[in-house]
Amino acid sequence: MKSTILKPLCLSLAMVSSSAVLAVDSEPTAPRNVILIVGDGMDDHQITIARNYLAGSRGKINLDEMALRSSVQVLTVDDKDPSRPLYVADSANSATSMATGEITSRGRIGTSAKYDQDLVSIVDLAKQAGLKAGIVTTANITDATPSSFVAKISQRECENPEMMVDALIYKRKPVDCSQDVKAKGGPGSISEQLAASNVDVLLGGGMQHFSKQAEGSSKTVLEQAKESGFYIADNASDMKSAPADKKLLGLFAEGNLPERMAYEGEREAEQPDPSMLNYLHKYLGSVEMPDTVKCESNAAFGDTPELREMTSVALNRLSEKNDKGFFLMVESASIDKASHQRRACGQIGELQQLTEALDVALEFAEKHENTLVLVTADHGQAAQLMPDTSLFKAFDLPAYSPGYVARVETPEGVIMAVNYATNGLFAEEHTGVNVPLFANKEGVGKVPTMLTQPEIFNVMVSYLNLK
Amino acid sequence: MKSTILKPLCLSLAMVSSSAVLAVDSEPTAPRNVILIVGDGMDDHQITIARNYLAGSRGKINLDEMALRSSVQVLTVDDKDPSRPLYVADSANSATSMATGEITSRGRIGTSAKYDQDLVSIVDLAKQAGLKAGIVTTANITDATPSSFVAKISQRECENPEMMVDALIYKRKPVDCSQDVKAKGGPGSISEQLAASNVDVLLGGGMQHFSKQAEGSSKTVLEQAKESGFYIADNASDMKSAPADKKLLGLFAEGNLPERMAYEGEREAEQPDPSMLNYLHKYLGSVEMPDTVKCESNAAFGDTPELREMTSVALNRLSEKNDKGFFLMVESASIDKASHQRRACGQIGELQQLTEALDVALEFAEKHENTLVLVTADHGQAAQLMPDTSLFKAFDLPAYSPGYVARVETPEGVIMAVNYATNGLFAEEHTGVNVPLFANKEGVGKVPTMLTQPEIFNVMVSYLNLK
Incomplete structure (x- = not known):
């Protein structure tokens, strides 16, 4: 057991290091890149x-x-x-x-x-x-x-x-x-x-x-x-x-x-759209999330x-x-x-x-x-992988990012929400x-x-x- | 050179693995935790x-x-x-x-x-x-x-x-x-x-x-x-x-x-406060950032x-x-x-x-x-380490997080901006x-x-x- 565990480890390290050692010991060897x-x-x-x-x-x-x-x-x-x-x-x-x-x-x-x-x-x-x-x-x-x-x-x-x-x-x-x-x-x-x-x-x-x-x-x-x-x-x-x-x-x-790659149909990450009531208080009203997007060439x-x-x-x-x-x-x-x-x-x-x-x-x-x-x-970079379905969904409150969200449809058939919320200007931080x-x-x-x-x-x- | 590079590596791996091997080979050794x-x-x-x-x-x-x-x-x-x-x-x-x-x-x-x-x-x-x-x-x-x-x-x-x-x-x-x-x-x-x-x-x-x-x-x-x-x-x-x-x-x-640890003086992370003009267009007006905070016991x-x-x-x-x-x-x-x-x-x-x-x-x-x-x-978790001074400061535009920001004074005398911007509810995602x-x-x-x-x-x- 001892030898079977130890030998491969030492060997693989030896393989990694041997050329390095040879480069010092003796010319010519392959140059280093x-x-x-x-x-x-x-x-x-x-x-x-x-x-x-x-x-x-x-x-x-x-x-x-x-x-x-x-x-x-x-x-x-x-x-x-x-x-x-x-x-x-x-x-x-x-x-x-x-x-x-x-x-x-x-x-x-x-x-x-x-x-x-x-x-x-x-x-x-x-x-x-x-x-x-x-x-x-x-x-x-x-x-x-x-x-x-x-x-x-x-x-x-x-x-x-x-x-x-x-x-x-x-x-x-x-x-x-x-x-x-x-x-x-x-x-x-x-x-x-x-x-x-x-x-x-x-x-x-x-x-x-x-x-x-x-x-x-x-x-x-x-x-x-x-x-x-x-x-x-x-x-x-x-x-x-x-x-x-x-x-x-x-x-x-x-x-x-x-x-x-680009969003299909020249889409962009968008801001969630809360209802009027939600402007009165963050626990009121509802929110419409951006449509999902697909990626294309x-x-x-x-x-x-x-x-x-x-x-x-x-x-x-x-x-x-x-x-x-x-x-x-x-x-x-x-x-x-x-x-x-x-x-x-x-x-x-x-x-x-x-x-x-x-x-x-x-x-x-x-x-x-x-x-x-x-x-x-x-x-x-600013982009964060965020839950598409809020962790707080069961509280039935309007949960949404205050920034921009791209809701990407992935090849495995799931929506991946990417959050961009470091500033509202032309570029994130x-x-x-x-x-x-x-x-x-x-x-x-x-x-x-x-x-x-x-x-x-x-x-x-x-x-x-x-x- | 070869020996000095290789020996310590193999030795240290041997040290790591030897007790594992012994545990299989022979009792009694120290138990595994x-x-x-x-x-x-x-x-x-x-x-x-x-x-x-x-x-x-x-x-x-x-x-x-x-x-x-x-x-x-x-x-x-x-x-x-x-x-x-x-x-x-x-x-x-x-x-x-x-x-x-x-x-x-x-x-x-x-x-x-x-x-x-x-x-x-x-x-x-x-x-x-x-x-x-x-x-x-x-x-x-x-x-x-x-x-x-x-x-x-x-x-x-x-x-x-x-x-x-x-x-x-x-x-x-x-x-x-x-x-x-x-x-x-x-x-x-x-x-x-x-x-x-x-x-x-x-x-x-x-x-x-x-x-x-x-x-x-x-x-x-x-x-x-x-x-x-x-x-x-x-x-x-x-x-x-x-x-x-x-x-x-x-x-x-x-x-x-x-x-x-807590914020000094029962402070909280706060939302940046943009001027009225900034509500008309994101490139207009100015913004007041939250005051800095100190940590205390x-x-x-x-x-x-x-x-x-x-x-x-x-x-x-x-x-x-x-x-x-x-x-x-x-x-x-x-x-x-x-x-x-x-x-x-x-x-x-x-x-x-x-x-x-x-x-x-x-x-x-x-x-x-x-x-x-x-x-x-x-x-x-949601918290992001963000620039306290925007990367886009030289453009002289109101750059600020749409979420909550804690501007923490660190012991090395610098302000560290922590951004919380995944939702506006009682808890981030x-x-x-x-x-x-x-x-x-x-x-x-x-x-x-x-x-x-x-x-x-x-x-x-x-x-x-x-x-």
């Missing part, structure tokens, strides 16, 4: 919502079968006083934590809170050490998460040369990156920084940020990217046939890539490259003729964007895209030893909940059961021997 | 909220340092059609899952959905096999979570003989357990079932349910408990000095035990036994002169009750009580090999999110990275060799 998959806003509510739809309440998705599960403390500080913590992050500061190992303030891309110092990212370290590096996202490639791994700028909104000085977002939110303009010796806007970068693969959306005229130049940012050695692809076919000796910049939409998705296709292309390019290893960040961005805008079906479809990209990554890791696959989220982290078996023994978000950087650079 | 600690409603939001307050945003609580972290799929079915899943549980069906390994419907205590069959619990199995068993809670001992481990009844509200037939909760919710009355050969109400049980230790609140006259008897339920061999304690001193040769029933309040707590004290007494009694082992369930119940009623400070204090009980359990496990300590939640599960090192290799809630029962009975 890290694939970091980020589900933007993908906390446990979003995972449960997606699982219920995609696999059923008793089903499993591939995240559930990962060898290791951990939890991540998301850390944010106040920009005016970096000694003061804030309890809820945005994607800029949380991606910067993962990319650089530092804690910073909301809105910052690869720069320190208050002092605006440039921070060294894992992509910087990887390229310096001769490794390859790639960034894949379903958002604008200049968006907060992808850009934090490459760019250094004080505000996430400075995505192109026209957004650097005296700019306004939606005619309301002022943006100022004037200290970062090239005329003052700065690195320029995010798209300009990406165009000038030595990142081997950049795939996502955001053509709009590259078609602008570059600062101090008659050329567009896209033309500058070509001059710096990028092959430009704007469709899946071009992406796949891009010449191997060039860097690859794939831009497959003007802005964010469309979401795969989003027609606008069309021939947009799927996240798994982009991931596959990136892995092929990064691993080919490469004896030094690579770092790849893959983001399913619109789990967050759909949740902000109360699109439960959008969230589910984009989480599905993440699981497909994870399948590609795990298959790669099976064939290429020394590949650490990590999956995590940058921060929590993030939340400050700890987020999950998963690893393939290569992560076992290297990732504790809980870590801070900047410590993800430490795990990755340590694995790649970059420090 | 399971301590299951349940944080009612304790999902990752509640843990993060409590950690931020108790240890700071960068701090750790003992849950974070556990050897194993897993996640639990909470499963619920419709009572009329048990083939139909529901996505959100209550404490009755989720505790029944952990106690019996079966999936049931909301409100049921140890009985099957639709068919009302009695289900065999881990306490039943433990007692049959000669092990000891104990239940500790901060709720009424007749409440859903504790009673699911012992009692079998169709509705959780049937806590005492007067609640069995034609009863009403809050004069609105009808209750009917008429098929379970003793006159019809049933087991009687929950308090009567507990009074007649052979559970060695029962500690919590709920004297109100034992002071009622027992069905078909001139005696109270409490008198019946005495006759069945229970020593009755109603204060900490009595609890600690109870004779060792008796079963122990400790009832330290009429109802639920008071919560340790709850004066009503008085000399109520703390959860750690009850846990310690239970562990002493269950382990003394016991060569067969035991099962102990410890519940911090009012993480849920406080969250239902929007008492962020109450939630935090009761989660702190859970961590203290966990310290007691871990200390016991250090001294008593073969003790598996599991910590989990039964379901998610549960949520359907997966909940965390933690284990001490005894659980490593025995608990997968994800499991269903009924599988927790399987892990425990397998560990105790009860099946």
Whole structure:
């Protein structure tokens, strides 16, 4: 009994660790690679919502079968006083934590809170050490998460040369990156920084940020990217046939890539509709709940490259003729964007895209030893899985969310109520909940059961021997 | 390098497993014990909220340092059609899952959905096999979570003989357990079932349910408990000095035990107060947020036994002169009750009580090999950790939760906003999110990275060799 229990455990650990040990002991072995998959806003509510739809309440998705599960403390500080913590992050500061190992303030891309110092990212370290590096996202490639791994700028909104000085977002939110303009010796806007970068693969959306005229130049940012050695692809076919000796910049939409799934019939999450009497007192009257919704394929998705296709292309390019290893960040961005805008079906479809990209990554890791696959989220999101039938139904009172509700019909024939109730504006808030982290078996023994978000950087650079 | 990496891992696994192996190979070894600690409603939001307050945003609580972290799929079915899943549980069906390994419907205590069959619990199995068993809670001992481990009844509200037939909760919710009355050969109400049980230790609140006259008897339920061999304690001193040769029933309040912490000055979570103009359009006008609140000791707590004290007494009694082992369930119940009623400070204090009980359990496990300590939640809760300063502040629009908000001043000098926005009634809803599960090192290799809630029962009975 003793041997049958103990041997397999030790053997499987030995199998996990042996290649790591060999890499130190003797050259040559397979190079070390890290694939970091980020589900933007993908906390446990979003995972449960997606699982219920995609696999059923008793089903499993591939995240559930990962060898290791951990939890991540998301850390944010106040920009005016970096000694003061804030309890809820945005994607800029949380991606910067993962990319650089530092804690910073909301809105910052690869720069320190208050002092605006440039921070060294894992992509910087990887390229310096001769490794390859790639960034894949379903958002604008200049968006907060992808850009934090490459760019250094004080505000996430400075995505192109026209957004650097005296700019306004939606005619309301002022943006100022004037200290970062090239005329003052700065690195320029995010798209300009990406165009000038030595990142081997950049795939996502955001053509709009590259078609602008570059600062101090008659050329567009896209033309500058070509001059710096990028092959430009704007469709899946071009992406796949891009010449191997060039860097690859794939831009497959003007802005964010469309979401795969949508509510049928252009529906939205809606507010429950209480009767007049209910306005007099919350225990009076009745309430009409929104009609249920079905999810369907989003027609606008069309021939947009799927996240798994982009991931596959990136892995092929990064691993080919490469004896030094690579770092790849893959983001399913619109789990967050759909949740902000109360699109439960959008969230589910984009989480599905993440699981497909994870399948590609795990298959790669099976064939290429020394590949650490990590999956995590940058921060929590507002969407909550709520009872469709109130726990208090038997009291016969009008029980309803004060926010927006999507009552989604799931394939297993049940109504799943998703609650959005953090504010009534154009977008819901993030939340400050700890987020999950998963690893393939290569992560076992290297990732504790809980870590801070900047410590993800430490795990990755340590694995790649970059420090 | 190889040996230094591999040896400690194999050694530590060997240390974990060796006693298990010996228990099979050769007698006598230390008996096997399971301590299951349940944080009612304790999902990752509640843990993060409590950690931020108790240890700071960068701090750790003992849950974070556990050897194993897993996640639990909470499963619920419709009572009329048990083939139909529901996505959100209550404490009755989720505790029944952990106690019996079966999936049931909301409100049921140890009985099957639709068919009302009695289900065999881990306490039943433990007692049959000669092990000891104990239940500790901060709720009424007749409440859903504790009673699911012992009692079998169709509705959780049937806590005492007067609640069995034609009863009403809050004069609105009808209750009917008429098929379970003793006159019809049933087991009687929950308090009567507990009074007649052979559970060695029962500690919590709920004297109100034992002071009622027992069905078909001139005696109270409490008198019946005495006759069945229970020593009755109603204060900490009595609890600690109870004779060792008796079963122990400790009832330290009429109802639920008071919560340790409360808002200072009898404050409540409040609704943001928008200006008149904001009623015309959500982008107009302004909003006044509720004042911040401080947490303080709850004066009503008085000399109520703390959860750690009850846990310690239970562990002493269950382990003394016991060569067969035991099962102990410890519940911090009012993480849920406080969250239902929007008492962020109450939630935090009761989660702190859970961590203290966990310290007691871990200390016991250090001294008593073969003790598996599991910590989990039964379901998610409404409370969300939200930004106190909206992500959209720079747009200068009135951003505010449509629900209730507690803006808690934390010891590290920051305002933590807790959002309650699932309904406007007297109590918030549960949520359907997966909940965390933690284990001490005894659980490593025995608990997968994800499991269903009924599988927790399987892990425990397998560990105790009860099946």
